[in-house]
Amino acid sequence: IVSGGALGWADSVRSDRETDAAFLVRCLKTVRNNLFHGGKSHPYTERDAELLSSGLVVMHELRRLHNGVSQSFEAD
Secondary structure: OEEOOEEOOOOOOOOOOOOHHHHHHHHHHHHHHHHHHOOOOOOOOHHHHHHHHHHHHHHHHHHHHOHHHHHHHHOO
16 A cells, blocks of 8 residues: 555455455466556565465465366466
């Protein structure tokens, strides 16, 4: 987030109506958006690499555990 003209942090909060899976996917989307659309003025960092790597692990597990996600990966 931008707070007082500086970059800052804010916790992601799961809403009462959001399943754990939906919250997880939303968090992945936030990571993706921040990596590819946010803060373009800073160089690629080790933290960025860790976020990307961790996100890929979560995506592969979602694919393995949830048939609908797996089908989306395999769609033409």
